[in-house]
Amino acid sequence: xxxxxxxxxxxxxxxxxxxxxxxxxxxxxxxxxxxxxxxxxxxxxxxxxxxxxxxxxxxxxxxxxxxxxxxxxxxxxxxxxxxxxxxxxx
Numbered sequence: 562x563x564x565x566x567x568x569x570x571x572x573x574x575x576x577x578x579x580x581x582x583x584x585x586x587x588x589x590x591x592x593x594x595x596x597x598x599x600x601x602x603x604x605x606x607x608x609x610x611x612x613x614x615x616x617x618x619x620x621x622x623x624x625x626x627x628x629x630x631x632x633x634x635x636x637x638x639x640x641x642x643x644x645x646x647x648x649x650x651x
Contacts, residue, residue, distance in 0.1 A: 563646040570637045573630050580627035584611040587618050 584607050589597035591614075600607035608627070615621040 562644070563641070566637060566641050566644075566646060570634065570641070573633045573637065577627060577630040577634065580623055580630065581607060583623050584608075584620060584627065587611070587614075587620060591618065 581604060585597065585600050588600045588607060588610055600610065611620060611624045615624045
């Protein structure tokens with residue numbers, strides 16, 4: 562069970578990372594390198610910028626997928642913690 566949840570968590574994380582990179586590229590293209598570097602350092606800024614400009618740059622679908630994947634990551638972490646599959650001392 563732990564292996565299955567771990568693999569699922571890795572897959573969801575990779576999907577979220579791909580969405581982050583897509584939005585980060587849009588951020589670099591439209592706001593310049595300074596804001597792009599800020600988005601690279603602070604992923605929350607990239608997420609908020611993406612939602613604020615989702616319609617303007619036609620990335621609403623990517624933003625919905627990225628947000629769903631973030632929620633799925635949180636749910637999976639909570640599930641693994643509640644099942645005792647994540648140990649703090651391992």
